[in-house]
Amino acid sequence: MRFVTEFRDPAVAARLIREIGTLAARLERGRENPIAVMEVCGGHTHAIFRYGLEGLLPDIIEFVHGPGCPVCVLPMGRVDDCVAIAARPEVIFATFGDAMRVPGSRKSLLQAKADGADVRMVYSPLDALALARRHKDRHVVFFGLGFETTMPATALTVLRAAREGIANFSVFCNHITIIPTLRALLAQPNFGIDGFIGPGHVSMVIGTAPYRFIAEEFGRPLVVAGFEPIDLLQSLLMVLRQLAEGRAAIENQYARVVPEHGNAAALAAVAEVYETRPTFEWRGLGSIADSGVRLRAPYAVFDAERRFAVPDIKVADPAACRCGEVLTGALKPWACAAFGGACTPDTPLGALMVSSEGACAAYHQYGGMRGAA
Amino acid sequence: MNIPFDATPRRPRRVSQTTVTLAHGGGGTAMRDLIEDVFLETFAGVAHPPAEDQARFDLLALMTLGDRLAFTTDSFVVDPLFFPGGDIGSLAVCGTINDLAVGGARPVALSCAVIIEEGLPVDTLRRIARSMAHAAAEAGVSIVTGDTKVVARGACDKLFVTTTGIGVVRAGLHVGIDRARPGDVVLVNGLLGDHGAAILNARGDLALETTIESDCAPLHDLVATLIAAAPGVRMMRDATRGGVAAVLNELAEASKVGVRIRELDLPIRPEVSGFCEILGLDPLYLANEGKLVVVVPADEAPAALAAWRAHPLGREAIAIGAIVAARPGRVVMETCFGGERIVDMLVGDQLPRIC
Numbered sequence: 168m169r170f171v172t173e174f175r176d177p178a179v180a181a182r183l184i185r186e187i188g189t190l191a192a193r194l195e196r197g198r199e200n201p202i203a204v205m206e207v208c209g210g211h212t213h214a215i216f217r218y219g220l221e222g223l224l225p226d227i228i229e230f231v232h233g234p235g236c237p238v239c240v241l242p243m244g245r246v247d248d249c250v251a252i253a254a255r256p257e258v259i260f261a262t263f264g265d266a267m268r269v270p271g272s273r274k275s276l277l278q279a280k281a282d283g284a285d286v287r288m289v290y291s292p293l294d295a296l297a298l299a300r301r302h303k304d305r306h307v308v309f310f311g312l313g314f315e316t317t318m319p320a321t322a323l324t325v326l327r328a329a330r331e332g333i334a335n336f337s338v339f340c341n342h343i344t345i346i347p348t349l350r351a352l353l354a355q356p357n358f359g360i361d362g363f364i365g366p367g368h369v370s371m372v373i374g375t376a377p378y379r380f381i382a383e384e385f386g387r388p389l390v391v392a393g394f395e396p397i398d399l400l401q402s403l404l405m406v407l408r409q410l411a412e413g414r415a416a417i418e419n420q421y422a423r424v425v426p427e428h429g430n431a432a433a434l435a436a437v438a439e440v441y442e443t444r445p446t447f448e449w450r451g452l453g454s455i456a457d458s459g460v461r462l463r464a465p466y467a468v469f470d471a472e473r474r475f476a477v478p479d480i481k482v483a484d485p486a487a488c489r490c491g492e493v494l495t496g497a498l499k500p501w502a503c504a505a506f507g508g509a510c511t512p513d514t515p516l517g518a519l520m521v522s523s524e525g526a527c528a529a530y531h532q533y534g535g536m537r538g539a540a
Numbered sequence: 541m542n543i544p545f546d547a548t549p550r551r552p553r554r555v556s557q558t559t560v561t562l563a564h565g566g567g568g569t570a571m572r573d574l575i576e577d578v579f580l581e582t583f584a585g586v587a588h589p590p591a592e593d594q595a596r597f598d599l600l601a602l603m604t605l606g607d608r609l610a611f612t613t614d615s616f617v618v619d620p621l622f623f624p625g626g627d628i629g630s631l632a633v634c635g636t637i638n639d640l641a642v643g644g645a646r647p648v649a650l651s652c653a654v655i656i657e658e659g660l661p662v663d664t665l666r667r668i669a670r671s672m673a674h675a676a677a678e679a680g681v682s683i684v685t686g687d688t689k690v691v692a693r694g695a696c697d698k699l700f701v702t703t704t705g706i707g708v709v710r711a712g713l714h715v716g717i718d719r720a721r722p723g724d725v726v727l728v729n730g731l732l733g734d735h736g737a738a739i740l741n742a743r744g745d746l747a748l749e750t751t752i753e754s755d756c757a758p759l760h761d762l763v764a765t766l767i768a769a770a771p772g773v774r775m776m777r778d779a780t781r782g783g784v785a786a787v788l789n790e791l792a793e794a795s796k797v798g799v800r801i802r803e804l805d806l807p808i809r810p811e812v813s814g815f816c817e818i819l820g821l822d823p824l825y826l827a828n829e830g831k832l833v834v835v836v837p838a839d840e841a842p843a844a845l846a847a848w849r850a851h852p853l854g855r856e857a858i859a860i861g862a863i864v865a866a867r868p869g870r871v872v873m874e875t876c877f878g879g880e881r882i883v884d885m886l887v888g889d890q891l892p893r894i895c
Contacts, residue, residue, distance in 0.1 A: 176877075177877035177878065181877070181878075213820075217822075217875070217881065218875045218876070218877070218881070219875045219880045219881040220879055222879055222880050223877075223878065223879050290746060290819075396877065512887050513887045531884075533882050533884070
């Protein structure tokens with residue numbers, strides 16, 4: 168596979184790991200705490216585990232797995248809303264595959280499907296629109312989920328539905344935006360993260376400029392990274408270099424994909440279709456101002472939330488869940504009392520056990536030899 | 541006046557309709573016509589005469605093949621019915637032959653039960669029956685008994701097929717999932733994940749253009765080749781649902797050993813790797829329908845690999861790992877540049893990740 172294998176070259180990895188080791192040894196002097204680097208994106212969490220990166224790095228370096236798994240941070244009440252919409256006889260509920268197993272307070276979409284709801288797995292919102300064209304006697308609801316990565320595709324689908332005058336299609340919009348959440352995390356007292364590995368796909372859309380406050384106001388380095396192991400190692404090295412030189416800047420390791428100013432066409436579609444919600448609830452983190460979007464008034468007919476009176480009841484996470492502490496790096500997944508016992512990928516209690524991109528699920532699946540075993 | 545019985549011509553035993561209806565399951569002439577026209581005619585040569593309600597076997601003849609009977613059953617509900625590299629018919633025959641073969645048995649006979657959703661084109665059924673007959677004949681196995689049911693639209697999806705098979709286990713051969721020992725070697729007979737990728741792609745909603753075909757094949761001959769070359773073989777499995785990862789995990793647990801595999805040694809064709817990259821899937825969990833995972837003592841591994849590589853179904857055979865004493869019950873993979881990770885069982889299906 169060209170353009171993939173180059174980024175998994177063991178010789179290049181070995182050289183990067185040596186450089187990281189040298190730099191880490193230098194940073195370790197006079198330091199008590201580990202060097203904590205948060206990878207914001209769930210895709211990065213997945214890659215770190217899939218390639219076993221943690222085991223290759225010096226002990227002083229600690230990855231903290233951030234809030235960038237959209238499936239994980241979806242609150243249970245919103246899943247209940249999905250189930251309620253999907254249960255309507257006229258509705259075909261179209262969703263990305265990994266949202267199917269997310270538990271609501273009573274059931275997941277997978278269970279709702281077994282109970283008779285017409286839930287279909289799609290790979291793109293355009294597939295959902297195609298379903299609406301094929302089933303004119305039904306109403307197709309697309310479960311819009313994800314950060315800026317998936318936001319433009321949903322927006323473009325809504326624009327196309329409007330252009331084609333498709334009346335039996337709407338979006339249950341749960342798109343979220345990462346910047347306000349990073350700000351909320353950074354503003355916490357004793358936030359012990361030394362630097363960030365920034366999300367590659369989100370940045371492909373929004374560019375690198377929106378992260379500047381992280382360096383300018385909070386003095387933390389952030390390096391936007393690709394998803395291959397070499398990308399991650401190189402980005403980590405770039406973060407460590409900044410720390411060693413006492414700098415804090417926004418740097419772009421993923422320049423082959425991420426332009427400085429993002430994707431203008433995608434941003435235009437996003438601005439046309441969505442408006443910011445006053446607040447949005449994140450599972451494990453609570454309500455965060457300006458962190459979610461919904462459809463703007465001109466597209467109200469495509470808004471499933473306005474079309475169906477969704478219950479929108481807030482459901483608290485089980486008391487045993489300490490997902491918020493894991494998300495902020497205060498607690499390691501295996502140190503949670505529920506980990507591997509009451510909370511497993513089979514029967515997830517908390518957000519982070521839900522998707523393979525969640526930190527707890529990743530430790531459970533890939534890293535069972537560490538900590539918990 | 542008396543009409544002589546002989547004046548009424550005997551109905552030709554042919555299906556005249558183009559689609560299967562509930563009448564074809566009703567026990568009357570329509571059902572008899574369907575069975576005789578579509579199945580018996582097609583299975584002629586591989587099927588026994590239809591006269592009785594059960595197949596009968598000569599025990600003494602069976603006993604010349606080995607010392608134990610092997611018996612297995614499997615249901616097939618694949619969607620779509622036809623896919624690159626095979627169809628539900630060839631899959632149903634090969635799948636059951638393979639389940640017998642990996643126990644060290646020589647497959648002898650199969651049954652074939654079908655549940656048909658009304659409205660299925662008769663030609664579709666005919667194509668599938670022909671495919672089953674072809675697969676059975678190629679494997680030298682007879683389809684000796686069967687059953688046909690027709691259900692109302694929506695009560696099943698187009699066609700479900702159940703095959704049951706019997707075979708005879710070679711005398712003195714003992715293989716089992718609990719027999720792996722530290723020091724043994726894990727072999728596979730070729731490229732992994734083709735069937736799973738071909739099926740996902742054949743469903744058509746991915747709109748990816750690939751040439752990936754199912755690896756659906758009967759493996760009894762490959763098993764015979766292995767046993768001749770490596771008589772000490774500990775365990776054989778065909779890596780179907782859950783892929784190689786599921787087999788290795790069952791093995792680690794049952795044998796109370798660790799399994800250590802190397803990512804760089806996993807034989808995966810570039811199209812399948814690319815397919816998995818795009819969808820966020822792991823080829824270790826993709827289904828195969830023509831792949832054996834076997835454990836052999838280290839000193840027999842070179843002979844086993846050489847014998848397999850001389851066989852058309854084993855040309856890409858390779859050792860993917862070893863049985864170790866460390867971390868019993870766990871499968872650990874050395875990643876492509878020396879990292880380590882656990883390869884666990886999946887909870888359900890692999891679901892594509894959204895980003």
